[in-house]
Amino acid sequence: MNPAPQLGPREYAQLAALLSRWTGIKLHGREHMMLGRLQPRLRQLRLSSFSAYLKLLEKTGRGGDEAQHFINALTTNKTAFFREAHHFEFLVQRLFPELRAHAAATGKQSVRLWSAGCSSGAEPYTLAILAQEHLPAAQGWNVRILATDVDTNVLAEAEHAVYDADQVEAVPAELRERYFVCEGEGDDAGFKLQRTASALVRFAQANLIAAPFPVRGCFDAIFCRNVLIYFDRATQQRIVGELVRCVAGTGYLVVGHSESMVALGLPRAAEAVGVYRPHAVHEAAPARTAAAPAPAPTPAPRPQLAPIRSRRPPAPASLPIKRIVLGEWYATGESMLIGTLLGSCVSACLFDPVQRVAGMNHFMLPRVLDDTEGSARFGIHAMELLINGLMRLGAERRNLRAMAFGAGAVNRALASRVASVNGEFVRDFLQREHIPLTVERLGGDKPREVYLRTDTGEAFVRCVAKSVLLPLSQRELLAYTKPADEPTPFDPADALF
Numbered sequence: 087m088n089p090a091p092q093l094g095p096r097e098y099a100q101l102a103a104l105l106s107r108w109t110g111i112k113l114h115g116r117e118h119m120m121l122g123r124l125q126p127r128l129r130q131l132r133l134s135s136f137s138a139y140l141k142l143l144e145k146t147g148r149g150g151d152e153a154q155h156f157i158n159a160l161t162t163n164k165t166a167f168f169r170e171a172h173h174f175e176f177l178v179q180r181l182f183p184e185l186r187a188h189a190a191a192t193g194k195q196s197v198r199l200w201s202a203g204c205s206s207g208a209e210p211y212t213l214a215i216l217a218q219e220h221l222p223a224a225q226g227w228n229v230r231i232l233a234t235d236v237d238t239n240v241l242a243e244a245e246h247a248v249y250d251a252d253q254v255e256a257v258p259a260e261l262r263e264r265y266f267v268c269e270g271e272g273d274d275a276g277f278k279l280q281r282t283a284s285a286l287v288r289f290a291q292a293n294l295i296a297a298p299f300p301v302r303g304c305f306d307a308i309f310c311r312n313v314l315i316y317f318d319r320a321t322q323q324r325i326v327g328e329l330v331r332c333v334a335g336t337g338y339l340v341v342g343h344s345e346s347m348v349a350l351g352l353p354r355a356a357e358a359v360g361v362y363r364p365h366a367v368h369e370a371a372p373a374r375t376a377a378a379p380a381p382a383p384t385p386a387p388r389p390q391l392a393p394i395r396s397r398r399p400p401a402p403a404s405l406p407i408k409r410i411v412l413g414e415w416y417a418t419g420e421s422m423l424i425g426t427l428l429g430s431c432v433s434a435c436l437f438d439p440v441q442r443v444a445g446m447n448h449f450m451l452p453r454v455l456d457d458t459e460g461s462a463r464f465g466i467h468a469m470e471l472l473i474n475g476l477m478r479l480g481a482e483r484r485n486l487r488a489m490a491f492g493a494g495a496v497n498r499a500l501a502s503r504v505a506s507v508n509g510e511f512v513r514d515f516l517q518r519e520h521i522p523l524t525v526e527r528l529g530g531d532k533p534r535e536v537y538l539r540t541d542t543g544e545a546f547v548r549c550v551a552k553s554v555l556l557p558l559s560q561r562e563l564l565a566y567t568k569p570a571d572e573p574t575p576f577d578p579a580d581a582l583f
Contacts, residue, residue, distance in 0.1 A: 091128045093121045097136035104140070105160055108148050109236055110295035110325075111316045113160070115510035123159045158239045162316070162518060165205035167212050167249075167256045170311065170484060173340050174216060176358045181307055181338060182220045188336075196228045197221060200305045200332070202294065203313035204233035207244030207287070208253070213309070214283040215257075215265050234292035234301065241291060247284045248276040295321060299328040306334050311360070312342035312520050326350055330364040338363055342520050343484065405539070410448050415468070417445030417475040421541035427550070428492035428534045430505040432512045435489040435536070436472060436521070437543035438481035444540035447472040450508050465511045469519075488516050489525040489545050491536045505529070 098120060102113040113120065124139070133139050146152050168174055189195045197217065201210035210233035221227040235241055248269065254262055254277045266277040292300040294313070308329055314322045326339075326347065333339055338355060339362045341347060347354075352362040407423045410416050412431055416424050424446040426433055431450040438444070449468035477483065493509030509528035516523045525545060527534065532549040539546070 090125055091133065091135050091139075093117060093124075093136050097140060100140055101136065101143075101156075104143060105157070108153065109157055109161075109293060110321045111161065112318050112321075114513075115506070116514060118507060118510070119514065120160065124156075127155060127159060154238055158237045161235075161237045163205040163235075163237060163240045164312075164518060165208045167208045167254060168258075169208070169212075169256070170343070170360070172358070172484070173309070173311070173360065174212060176340075176355075176361055177213070177216060177307065178220060180355070180358070182216075184336065185221065185306065195221075195226050197230070198303060198305045198334075199229070199231045200301065200303070200308045201231065201233040202292070202301075202308060202310040202329070204235050204241075204244060204289070205237075206240045207233065207247060207289070208249075209233075209309060209311070210244075210287045210289075211247065211279055211283060212257075214279075214286040215261055217286060218265075218283050219261070229286050231287045232301070232303070232305075233287050233289045235289075236291065236293050238291055241289050245289050247279040249279075250276060253277075294325050294328075301328075301332060303332055304334045305332055305337055307338045307340060308333055309340045311340060312345070314341060314345045315517060315520075323350060326352070333364050335365050336363070337365075343522065407537075410446060412448050412450070415445060415447035415449075415472045415475065417443065417472060417479055418540055419443045419479045421539075423537045423539055425535065425537040428536060429494055429496045430492070430508060432490060432492040432508045432528070433536055434469060434472065434512055434516070435491070435538045435545055436476055436481075436486050437488075437538075437540075438476065438485040439487065439543060440485045441480045441482065442541060443476050443479045443481040444538060444543055445472050445476050446536075446538045450504070451511055465508075465515065469512075469515050483521075486521045487543065488521045488523050489538075490516070490523060491527045491534055491545070491547060493528040494530045494532055494534065496531055496533050 095117075098117050101120060101124075102116075105111055105113060124136070128134075128136070128139055131139070131142070133142070142152055143150075143156055185197055199210075199213050199217070201213060204210050210231050213231050214229075217227075217229040217231070221229055223229070233244065235244075249266075254266055257266070262277070265280050265283050267280060269276050269278050294300070295317075310325075310329060314325065317325065329339055330352070339347070339352065341360050341362070343360055345360070347362050352364050353366050355361040355363045355366075405421060405423050407425055408416050408418075410424060410426050417436075418424075419442065424435075424444075426446065426448045428448065431448055433446055433448045435446045436444065447468055449465065451465050473483065473486070476486070490509070490512045493505045493512075495505040497504070506529070513523065513526070513528070527547055530549075535548050535550050537546040538544075
């Protein structure tokens with residue numbers, strides 16, 4: 087058997103640049119992700135190197151079939167029905183009443199919605215189900231939903247409108263019974279969305295960086311959630327400008343939690359997180375007979391990093407301290423300090439500022455028989471253990487804020503890339519799970535001691551003497567080289583790779 091093609095720094099940079107040129111998507115430190123996703127394609131094409139694959143892409147160009155395979159492989163398609171449920175609550179409690187009031191005043195009962203970055207269809211179909219419930223065709227409503235994505239594979243899946251049982255679990259039971267029909271039996275069983283809802287949605291491929299912009303229209307709401315995070319600031323500004331031109335005068339732009347539009351000058355719609363009313367500041371009075379949006383509340387300050395300058399963390403003497411080591415995690419709703427010592431490993435500190443629940447983990451990605459995917463699954467498991475532990479204490483995933491520490495190249499017994507891969511993983515996980523990373527201290531060449539104060543979400547960090555390196559290095563070397571046992575079960579659907 088021929089060895090699997092390996093991805094060198096030069097090939098990675100060239101492929102990442104090509105993806106950026108064709109789609110606007112920026113990849114930073116995603117070598118392990120690109121390797122895992124493209125290796126099967128190279129085997130299928132019987133190509134022995136990534137250099138050969140790059141030549142094929144450049145030869146066939148953006149219009150060639152292989153370009154779409156390449157884009158499909160490297161785009162992220164994580165979605166779910168009723169994901170970030172408060173956005174759909176806003177739709178029902180705010181937008182739909184405004185539409186009904188507008189219809190009463192004008193007699194016009196047309197509604198236009200757009201799901202940009204629709205993935206496998208859960209988002210636009212959620213919109214369709216809610217529209218059927220609250221603006222039904224039987225009452226004269228004409229609802230049309232455009233759903234677009236750059237990935238042709240997920241569009242084909244979305245048009246099929248069949249989902250596994252676990253995929254429709256988030257749909258409220260009464261809606262699931264009303265809008266889905268079970269097809270097949272046993273492992274082959276699926277839930278198909280009925281035509282009463284699916285007929286409202288039209289799917290189309292659209293590249294948001296294309297010129298001219300691929301979509302024209304006047305939409306009452308555009309959902310472009312967790313898409314903009316993959317572009318650089320200049321591209322974000324250009325795309326948002328185009329999206330705003332597609333929003334109706336009193337319409338809304340809905341984005342993900344970590345995609346703030348405040349820096350781009352868009353006013354938020356009252357207290358709704360991630361919901362903006364682009365044209366509100368330009369209107370003397372709303373065209374629709376709806377109450378003017380209330381001013382946005384002053385957001386709570388984000389946790390800030392306060393460096394430790396003394397030998398002990400600046401915290402009340404009465405606070406207990408819980409120390410964790412490599413392979414451990416700890417979460418609590420009590421007021422205390424959680425501390426750890428980091429070399430090449432990473433630590434994610436998560437805090438729910440609403441429920442006042444916080445936790446920390448300490449892990450590194452092992453060399454699992456040189457299996458990149460297996461190594462990543464270990465990291466996903468470590469993160470999910472902490473998140474699930476916080477949720478059992480009452481935290482809500484949508485409230486979580488993160489800080490990340492470690493990934494210092496301090497262990498000479500490990501390959502130079504080990505620390506940076508650990509740092510890349512934790513950044514990648516948090517970004518893909520849409521947990522805002524408010525503070526990071528990753529990289530460098532010194533060991534760090536980190537404390538998380540659980541009642542405030544503050545982190546205290548200091549570099550420590552290299553005299554602690556020997557026991558630290560021995561633990562990390564053992565964790566990296568020893569093949570990991572199968573972790574305790576977690577849902578593979580939560581995996582990012």
